[in-house]
Amino acid sequence: MNTVISPRQDPTKTPFLELRDLKIHFPTDDGLVKSVDGLSFSLERGKTLGIVGESGSGKSVSSLGILGIYHRRNATMSGEIWLDGQELVSASQDTVRGLRGKRMAMIFQDPLSAMHPYYTVGAQIIEAYRVHNKVSKKVARKHAIDLLARVGIPQPDKRVDDYPHQFSGGMRQRAMIAMALSCDPELLIADEPTTALDVTVQAQILDLMRDLQREFNSALIIITHDLGVTAELADDVLVMYGGKCIEYGTATEIFENPEHPYTWGLLGSMPRLDQAVTERLLPIKGTPPSLINVPPGCAFHPRCAYAEQTGGLDRTVVPELQLTGTSGHRVRCHLPAHTRQEIWRNEIKPNLEGVA
Amino acid sequence: MVTYIIRRTLGALLILFVVSLATFLIFFGLPRLAGATPETFAARYVGKTADAQTQQMYAEKLGFYDPLYEQYGRWIGAVFTGTEYDYGTGVEQCEAPCFGYSFRTNQPVWEDLLDRLPVTGSLALGASIIWLLTGVAVGVLSALRRGSFFDRAAMTGALAGVSLPPYFTGLMFLYFFSYKMGVTAPGASYTPFADDPAEWAYNLILPWITLALLNAAAYARFTRAGMLDTMGEDFVRTARAKGLTEGVVVTKHGLRAALTPIITIFGMDVGLLLGGAILTESTFSLKGLGYFAIDAIGKQDFPQIMGVTMFAAFFVVVANLIVDLLYAVVDPRVRLS
Numbered sequence: 189m190n191t192v193i194s195p196r197q198d199p200t201k202t203p204f205l206e207l208r209d210l211k212i213h214f215p216t217d218d219g220l221v222k223s224v225d226g227l228s229f230s231l232e233r234g235k236t237l238g239i240v241g242e243s244g245s246g247k248s249v250s251s252l253g254i255l256g257i258y259h260r261r262n263a264t265m266s267g268e269i270w271l272d273g274q275e276l277v278s279a280s281q282d283t284v285r286g287l288r289g290k291r292m293a294m295i296f297q298d299p300l301s302a303m304h305p306y307y308t309v310g311a312q313i314i315e316a317y318r319v320h321n322k323v324s325k326k327v328a329r330k331h332a333i334d335l336l337a338r339v340g341i342p343q344p345d346k347r348v349d350d351y352p353h354q355f356s357g358g359m360r361q362r363a364m365i366a367m368a369l370s371c372d373p374e375l376l377i378a379d380e381p382t383t384a385l386d387v388t389v390q391a392q393i394l395d396l397m398r399d400l401q402r403e404f405n406s407a408l409i410i411i412t413h414d415l416g417v418t419a420e421l422a423d424d425v426l427v428m429y430g431g432k433c434i435e436y437g438t439a440t441e442i443f444e445n446p447e448h449p450y451t452w453g454l455l456g457s458m459p460r461l462d463q464a465v466t467e468r469l470l471p472i473k474g475t476p477p478s479l480i481n482v483p484p485g486c487a488f489h490p491r492c493a494y495a496e497q498t499g500g501l502d503r504t505v506v507p508e509l510q511l512t513g514t515s516g517h518r519v520r521c522h523l524p525a526h527t528r529q530e531i532w533r534n535e536i537k538p539n540l541e542g543v544a
Numbered sequence: 545m546v547t548y549i550i551r552r553t554l555g556a557l558l559i560l561f562v563v564s565l566a567t568f569l570i571f572f573g574l575p576r577l578a579g580a581t582p583e584t585f586a587a588r589y590v591g592k593t594a595d596a597q598t599q600q601m602y603a604e605k606l607g608f609y610d611p612l613y614e615q616y617g618r619w620i621g622a623v624f625t626g627t628e629y630d631y632g633t634g635v636e637q638c639e640a641p642c643f644g645y646s647f648r649t650n651q652p653v654w655e656d657l658l659d660r661l662p663v664t665g666s667l668a669l670g671a672s673i674i675w676l677l678t679g680v681a682v683g684v685l686s687a688l689r690r691g692s693f694f695d696r697a698a699m700t701g702a703l704a705g706v707s708l709p710p711y712f713t714g715l716m717f718l719y720f721f722s723y724k725m726g727v728t729a730p731g732a733s734y735t736p737f738a739d740d741p742a743e744w745a746y747n748l749i750l751p752w753i754t755l756a757l758l759n760a761a762a763y764a765r766f767t768r769a770g771m772l773d774t775m776g777e778d779f780v781r782t783a784r785a786k787g788l789t790e791g792v793v794v795t796k797h798g799l800r801a802a803l804t805p806i807i808t809i810f811g812m813d814v815g816l817l818l819g820g821a822i823l824t825e826s827t828f829s830l831k832g833l834g835y836f837a838i839d840a841i842g843k844q845d846f847p848q849i850m851g852v853t854m855f856a857a858f859f860v861v862v863a864n865l866i867v868d869l870l871y872a873v874v875d876p877r878v879r880l881s
Binding site for chain 2 (some may be wrong): 252255257285286287288289290293294296298301302303304305306308315316319320351353367
């Protein structure tokens, strides 16, 4: 299988993070759930990858897989995850545990349920710091207060002793970020970091994450269904559907020359301020596939408006993730490249931009 | 927090008041509806063979002609301030808390209760420690190995434990361990802890296990369900993402959260037990409060029945109060709201 790396990756160098054909499958009573089915990408430090997709497309499972906290007993995992020259899938659980929180950390979606209700915010940050650093409680506490100050929590020396439920939603997410940053991780994965927040707070959190990423020079993976967030932060974008990557490229390419009908659908269902209010959003028809019964052939074909143009291939053959154009842009689609580009230019793009 | 404590304490007192009222009405109000007269009440004290004149005299003396609320006031007043009984031949001083005297033994009920408390207390203490530790341990292991052989075996065992009454398991234990193997005490004996701790434990070990088995089974199932819930919580995932070892994740994060409702139930169960473990005490002929209650009911010794009822209610209410306050210590969300 050909390696799939970031379009901006220098092919002569080893990327900081690289996934090769990662598969995470769950055998269940109803059948094999292929949550992640052959995912490959690469990411450098200081860069941001946005992973986009609907619920159940495998975005969250792949991130948990990188951290090694998928459910060990009932999941099978194959492929390779390389973090700074170290392979993680074949590594011992204890090795991965030692990296978790230290070199790679995660920011979760809903900080109220993701923080333990019985421990103070400070205690939880201190705990995260002291697992990997042999320091006294006092030193760790000082570190926690510094971190809270860094993520913009007022009066951090007092708030450090508060419980999560005493924080507002935005403050909690800041505290969650402080916790993830406690050991200066080189890889930071944010799973829907702003979904549970007010829109005004969302912008603050995104700003904060961008600043922190620059400061810590970490590789950042943002998992979201919100293309706005992706446009705001990401250097590269990876679109997932039914456990597979269906389009991968630089953010500019994905937003300006998307070639997969599903990506068009995502763009069409995003509300835009520059559009007349009377314009209707263009939802993608149908529902995401069940990961037990992924449609044969192209998983997207039941929902694809252009499926007939493939001459029946859509139902029989799983399309390959192939390079298109010159900028390292990859698409998993049966339509010929020129057809896709034509449809985008002539049908989709004018529609999205309104009748200007 | 202070208002929380005050509110809970007042609530507890109110419940005790209602229980006392209900207890009193059951023994002195309901019989009237069924046709009992002041004389028949007096007959309980002087015997059914006494002539009508004696019965009337005692009904007068014991205040059975007074309205019910006055009688209740006298009864509950005695509990708080004590009272005097005039026997004609002399005046007997009954110190507070006075629950009156037994019909049969003429012993003050309160002293009897205090005599029995150490037996029941020892039984409850040992059994509760055993069932809490084993129940929680089995429940946690079962939850962590859901679907495994251990889980199935433990849960089947727990079902058996819940289903088997103490008079069955207790007798089985007695038969095998005491009579066949001779390694445990044959029952019917109690040595105070202060006299000889080893003998105390030797005499109580079978009752402890019998009583613990019943609750350990329930606690194992309860803990298992709680752990399955909390181990699926987001904060447990966060704990793993921090790189904590699995042991810390399970105990400090999973079990810590699952334990809160268990502590609640534990407090109430212990409170309930302090009022007497009737089946276990009867099986092993331990002269505790449960045995006392059964005996009093069998002999229709009303002062004793009412005394032991109030005593048991007191422990349940106090245990509930402690649990409520403990909850605030354990769960910071309760503390601050």
